[in-house]
Amino acid sequence: MTRFVDEQTGVFPSVCSLDCPDQCGLLIHKEAGRIVKVEGDPSHPVTQGKICNKVRNMAERLYDPKRLEYPMKRIGRKGEGLFERISWEEAVETITSKWKRLIADEGADSIMPYSFYGNMGMLGTEGLDRRFFHHLGATRLQYTICSAAGSEGYGYTMGGSFGIDPEDTVHSKLIVMWGINAASTNMHQVMIAEKARKNGAQIIVIDVHKNQTGRWADWFIPIQPGTDTALALGLMHILFDEGMVDEAFLRDYTVGAEELREHVKAYPPQLVSSITGVPVEDIYKLARLYGETKQSFIRIGNGPQHHDNGGMCIRTIACLPALTGAWMHQGGGAIKGNGGYLEHNAAKLQRPDLLKVKTRRVNMNLIGQALTELDPPIRSMYVYNSNPAVVAPDANKVREGLQREDLFTVVHELFMTETAKYADIVLPATSSYENTDFYASYWHHYIQIQQPVIQPYGESKSNTDVFRLLAHAMGFTEPALFDSDEELIRQSLDASSNPVLEGITYESLVEHQFVRGQVKPLMSSKLPTPSGKIELYSKTMERRGYPPLPTYTPLVEDGDLPFQYIPAPNHNFLNSTFSHNDKHVKLEKAPKLHMNEADAAGLGIATGDRIRVWNGRGSCELTAAVGTDVQPGVVLSQGLWADASVGGDTLNALTPARVADMGGGATFFSGRVQVEKCG
Ligand SMILES: Nc1nc2c(c(=O)[nH]1)N[C@H]1C(S)=C(S)[C@@H](COP(=O)(O)OP(=O)(O)OC[C@H]3O[C@@H](n4cnc5c(=O)[nH]c(N)nc54)[C@H](O)[C@@H]3O)O[C@H]1N2
Ligand SMILES: Nc1nc2c(c(=O)[nH]1)N[C@H]1C(S)=C(S)[C@@H](COP(=O)(O)OP(=O)(O)OC[C@H]3O[C@@H](n4cnc5c(=O)[nH]c(N)nc54)[C@H](O)[C@@H]3O)O[C@H]1N2
Ligand code: SF4
Ligand SMILES: [Mo]
Numbered sequence: 001m002t003r004f005v006d007e008q009t010g011v012f013p014s015v016c017s018l019d020c021p022d023q024c025g026l027l028i029h030k031e032a033g034r035i036v037k038v039e040g041d042p043s044h045p046v047t048q049g050k051i052c053n054k055v056r057n058m059a060e061r062l063y064d065p066k067r068l069e070y071p072m073k074r075i076g077r078k079g080e081g082l083f084e085r086i087s088w089e090e091a092v093e094t095i096t097s098k099w100k101r102l103i104a105d106e107g108a109d110s111i112m113p114y115s116f117y118g119n120m121g122m123l124g125t126e127g128l129d130r131r132f133f134h135h136l137g138a139t140r141l142q143y144t145i146c147s148a149a150g151s152e153g154y155g156y157t158m159g160g161s162f163g164i165d166p167e168d169t170v171h172s173k174l175i176v177m178w179g180i181n182a183a184s185t186n187m188h189q190v191m192i193a194e195k196a197r198k199n200g201a202q203i204i205v206i207d208v209h210k211n212q213t214g215r216w217a218d219w220f221i222p223i224q225p226g227t228d229t230a231l232a233l234g235l236m237h238i239l240f241d242e243g244m245v246d247e248a249f250l251r252d253y254t255v256g257a258e259e260l261r262e263h264v265k266a267y268p269p270q271l272v273s274s275i276t277g278v279p280v281e282d283i284y285k286l287a288r289l290y291g292e293t294k295q296s297f298i299r300i301g302n303g304p305q306h307h308d309n310g311g312m313c314i315r316t317i318a319c320l321p322a323l324t325g326a327w328m329h330q331g332g333g334a335i336k337g338n339g340g341y342l343e344h345n346a347a348k349l350q351r352p353d354l355l356k357v358k359t360r361r362v363n364m365n366l367i368g369q370a371l372t373e374l375d376p377p378i379r380s381m382y383v384y385n386s387n388p389a390v391v392a393p394d395a396n397k398v399r400e401g402l403q404r405e406d407l408f409t410v411v412h413e414l415f416m417t418e419t420a421k422y423a424d425i426v427l428p429a430t431s432s433y434e435n436t437d438f439y440a441s442y443w444h445h446y447i448q449i450q451q452p453v454i455q456p457y458g459e460s461k462s463n464t465d466v467f468r469l470l471a472h473a474m475g476f477t478e479p480a481l482f483d484s485d486e487e488l489i490r491q492s493l494d495a496s497s498n499p500v501l502e503g504i505t506y507e508s509l510v511e512h513q514f515v516r517g518q519v520k521p522l523m524s525s526k527l528p529t530p531s532g533k534i535e536l537y538s539k540t541m542e543r544r545g546y547p548p549l550p551t552y553t554p555l556v557e558d559g560d561l562p563f564q565y566i567p568a569p570n571h572n573f574l575n576s577t578f579s580h581n582d583k584h585v586k587l588e589k590a591p592k593l594h595m596n597e598a599d600a601a602g603l604g605i606a607t608g609d610r611i612r613v614w615n616g617r618g619s620c621e622l623t624a625a626v627g628t629d630v631q632p633g634v635v636l637s638q639g640l641w642a643d644a645s646v647g648g649d650t651l652n653a654l655t656p657a658r659v660a661d662m663g664g665g666a667t668f669f670s671g672r673v674q675v676e677k678c679g
Contacts, residue, residue: 004453008033012453013041013513016055017432018574019117019146021337021443022188024051025514028433028453035059035433035454044514046167046444047188053587054572060583061431062457067414068428069458078403081421088459088469091425095382096473098408099136102379108137109359110379114367116145118385118577121437121450122344123488124463125385128481130350132467135478137356139378142363142664145392147337149665150305153315154336156538156546157322159528163335164297164327165519166444171331172196172297174289177205178317179228180301183213184571186443189299190216196331202293204286206231207303208566209594209636210629221286222631225564225669226307226555227276232316233552234272235287236264239323244291246325253523254322256537256549263549275552277631294329296321300336303568306669308556311662315541316550322534327523339442340528341500342517344492351480363664366657368394371401380408384429384463389418390576390640393668394657395650396618412466415580418643418650428460435462436485438492438509445519447501449489449509464488546661558656558672561615563599563635565673567651570639579642591646592625594636595675600626603675610647610678613637615671618653620646621678635675 004012007030014026025044029037038058042049061067071091076082086094102110113133117125133140142148151161166189169175175193182189190213193203197218205217206228214220223231239245240261250257269283278286290296298320304313314336326332347353362370362378367388371378392398402409402422411423420426434457437450456462461469464485471481483491486506495501500517508515526532530540542548569575570588578584593613595605605611609624613635622637630636643650656671 004451005455014433014453015439015448015450015514016051017119017121017439017450018055018577019120020574021186021441022047023120023439023441023444023446023448024055025448026051026055030453033454035062045516046446050188050191052187054574054578054584057583061578061581062433064415064581066416066580067457068416068426068460070428071459072426074424078405078422079399081416083426091427092469092473094425095410096470099380099474106376106379109139110376111136112139112362112378112381113141114364114381114383114386114388115141116143116364116386118387119432119463120439121432121435122349122440122492123437123485124435126346126350127488128464128467128483129384131354131480132471134350134352134355135476135481136474137359140359140361142361144659144664145364145666147302147305147665148663149311149660150300150302150314150336152663153305153311153313154300154318156315156541157318157535161337161340161442162522162527163338164331164333164522166192166335166338168331169193169297170195170199172295173201173331174293174296175201175203176290176296176298177203177213177217178298178300179207179303180299181207181211181213181303181568182299182301183211183216185301185569186299189443202289208630208634209568211638212571221278221282224275224277224631225566225634226309227552228304229309229313229316229550230267230272230275230552231278231283232320233264233267233550234269234276234283235290235320236260236323237267237272238269238284238287239291240264242288242291244288245323249322249325249328253327254534254536255531256535260319260536260549267552290320291324294324294326295331296324296326297331298334300334303669305660306666308658308660308667308670309553310660310665310667312546312551312553319534319536319550322536333522335443337442338445341445341519342440342447343498344440344501345494345497347497348491348494349488354478354480363659365393365659365664365666367392368397368401368657371404371407372397379406380410382410382412383419383423384412387417387419387576389422390579390642390650390652393652393655393666394617395652397657412463414460417576417580427466428458430456430460430462434460436489438489445517446514447504447509447517448514451510553661555670556658558670559616561672561674562633563673563675564633565613565654565671566634566636566669567655568636568638568669573639576640576642579640579645585645588639591622591637591639591641591651593622593675594625594627594630596630596632596634597626597628598632600624603677605675605677612648612676612678613654613673615654615673617656618649620648620651620654622646635673
C-alpha cells in the first residue's frame with residue numbers, strides 16, 4: 001500500500017476524510033514528495049470533480065508550520081500550552097505505566113476514550129481504537145454529539161438511516177432544504193438541485209437564518225427555532241383536509257394513517273402560524289405545493305435536531321413523504337442521512353465481544369459533567385479525532401474538568417487544539433493522506449479507499465498505529481489488537497452482515513478507488529421497522545414513553561433571557577477543524593453575531609460594534625452583524641472558532657448540555673442569551 005508514497009511526483013486518487021456528507025473523490029497532485037494541489041476527481045459519479053474551498057486549500061493545513069511533529073509532555077499549567085519534546089518511547093511508557101497503575105488501583109473504567117469523526121475513516125474512528133478500549137474495559141463513550149436525536153427519530157418512522165439516492169434528486173420537481181445550510185455543508189446536493197431547477201424544480205429553504213442557502217432558494221421560509229414539528233403537523237393537517245394524500249400508498253406502505261388523520265386535526269394553520277411565525281397563507285401555499293408535487297424531495301438538516309425536541313421533529317418531518325406517496329416517484333422522498341445503506345460489518349471491525357465486563361457509559365454531550373461529577377471519577381481521558389474543549393456544549397464545565405490535576409489526559413492530534421493544551425501528553429497524528437483506510441458516505445452510495453499518498457509528517461502516526469503501540473506496551477496479547485489495516489478493511493467489508501456490500505472488496509476498492517453499494521429502491525422491500533412499513537404510528541415509541549404519533553413539544557425553558565442563540569457551523573471550517581489554520585481563518589474573517597435590526601435598535605447596537613453575548617453558563621465577545629437575515633428574538637453565530645478569535649469564553653460556553661428528547665442528542669441551538677454593547 002505504499003505505491004503512491006513511493007512516487008515522488010504525480011497525481012493520485014484519494015477521498016476527502018472530513019465529516020461531510022459529500023465525501024468527495026479527490027486527486028492529489030504531488031511534486032518532490034509533497035502535496036502541492038488538491039482537486040476534485042472528475043470521474044467520481046456524484047462529486048464530479050467539484051470540491052469546496054476548505055479542501056482546495058488543504059495543503060495549507062497539511063504543511064502549516066503549526067502542525068504537530070513529535071510527541072510532547074506538558075511543562076506548563078493545564079491549558080497554558082507549554083510543552084517539551086519527548087520520544088515516542090517515553091510517551092508510550094508514560095501513558096501505559098499510568099494506565100497500568102490506574103487499572104490496578106481504581107479499575108479500568110477510570111480510563112475513558114473521547115473521540116468523534118475528525119477523520120471519517122472507519123479504521124481510524126471505529127477500528128482498533130474500539131477493540132483496544134473494549135479489551136481494556138474502559139468506560140464507554142456514547143457518540144451523540146452530531147445527529148443522535150434525529151437518527152433515532154427518523155428511525156421510528158423509516159426503520160433506520162435510509163432515504164433516497166441523492167443522484168435521483170436531479171429528477172425532483174420540488175426540493176425542500178429543511179434546516180440545512182447545504183450551500184456550506186452539502187454543496188453537491190446544491191449542485192444537483194441546481195440541475196433539477198433547470199429541469200423546472202422549485203427550491204424552498206426553511207431555516208431560522210437567511211444564509212447563503214436561503215438566498216439561493218426560490219422561496220425562503222423563516223421559522224421560529226425549534227418549532228418545525230408544528231409546521232410539519234400543520235402541513236399534514238392541510239394535506240389530509242384537502243384530500244392531497246395518496247390513500248393507496250398510505251394503505252399499502254404505512255401504519256397509523258387513520259390515527260394520524262384524526263390527530264393532526266389538532267394542528268390547524270392558525271395555531272401553527274402562531275407557534276412557528278410562518279404566515280397562515282404561506283402554510284397553505286407550502287402544503288398545496290407539496291401536496292400537488294409528487295416528485296418532492298426533503299433534505300433534512302442538522303438544524304432542527306440540535307434542539308430539545310429534535311428527535312420528534314425529525315420523526316415528524318420524515319412522515320411527510322409518506323402522506324403524498326412521494327417515495328414512489330422518481331426524485332421523491334427524503335434524506336436525513338443514508339448511513340444505513342453502506343453499513344459495514346461493525347461487529348467484525350469493532351469486536352464488542354472483546355469487552356469482557358459490563359462498563360459504564362458516558363454521553364459525550366455530558367462530558368463536562370462526567371469529568372467533574374462522576375463517582376468513581378474518570379482519572380484518564382484519551383482524546384482523538386475531536387476537540388471537545390471547543391465543540392462540546394457547556395464548555396466552561398468541560399474545561400473545569402480538563403483542568404483537574406488528577407486527570408491524566410492524552411490528546412492525539414494534528415494541531416495544538418484547545419483540548420491538546422490541557423493534555424499531559426500530546427501525540428502527533430498523521431493526516432488521512434498519510435493513512436490507509438476506507439470510507440462510506442452517509443449521503444451517497446459509494447465506498448471509497450484511502451491509500452497513503454505521502455510519508456507521515458514528522459514523527460506523526462496514524463490512529464491504528466498508535467493503538468497497536470499502546471496494546472503492545474500494555475502487554476496485551478489478543479491478536480485482534482494487532483491486525484493490519486488491510487486485514488481490518490477485509491473484515492469490515494464482510495458482506496454477511498449487509499448484502500449491499502456484495503462485491504465490494506479490498507481489491508475492488510484498490511482497483512477502482514470508489515465502488516457503488518448494491519442499493520435497491522427503498523420501497524422495493526420491507527422497511528426495517530417492526531411492521532416493515534413506514535410507521536406514522538409507532539408502538540415502539542409508545543412503549544418507550546413517547547407519544548406514538550408526531551407531536552409538537554415546545555423547547556425546554558432555558559431561563560428568561562431574551563434571545564434564542566443559534567451557534568451554527570460556518571463555510572470555511574469544518575466544526576473546529578481549520579480554525580487553527582491562518583488561510584481558512586482569513587477567508588472567514590471574524591466571528592459575528594447576526595441579529596435583527598429591530599432588536600439591535602432597541603439595544604443601540606450597529607453593525608461592526610463589539611458586543612457581549614452572555615448567559616449563566618458563559619460570556620463571549622463578537623462583532624455585531626445587524627440586518628434582517630434572522631428574525632427578532634434570534635441571534636446567530638457561525639463557526640466553532642479558536643479561543644484566540646473570540647473574546648471571553650469559547651462560543652460553546654453559552655450552549656446547554658441538556659440532552660435532547662431522543663438518542664441522548666445535543667441541544668446546541670436551544671440555549672438563550674442576553675446581548676449588550678461592549679464598553
Ligand atoms: N462548511 C462546513 N460543512 C460542514 C460542517 C461545517 O462545520 N462546515 N460540519 C459537518 C457536520 S459534522 C455536520 S453534522 C453537517 C451539519 O450541517 P447542516 O445539516 O447544514 O446543519 P447545521 O449547519 O448545524 O444547521 C443547518 C441550518 O439549520 C438552521 N437552524 C437552526 N435551528 C433551526 C430550527 O429550529 N429550524 C430550522 N428550520 N432551521 C434551524 C441553521 O440556521 C442552519 O442554517 O455539516 C457538515 N459539513
Ligand atoms: N455550537 C456548536 N457546537 C457543535 C456543533 C454546532 O453546530 N454548533 N456541531 C456539532 C457536530 S454536528 C459535530 S459532528 C461536532 C464535531 O466535533 P469534532 O468531532 O471535535 O470535530 P472537529 O472540531 O472538526 O475536530 C476534529 C479534530 O480531529 C483531529 N483529527 C483529524 N484527523 C485525525 C486523525 O486521523 N487522528 C487524530 N487523532 N485526530 C484527527 C483534527 O485535527 C481536529 O482537531 O461538533 C459539534 N459541536
Ligand atoms: S469537505 Fe465535503 S465538499 Fe469539501 S471536499 Fe470534503 S467532502 Fe467534498
Ligand atoms: Mo456533525
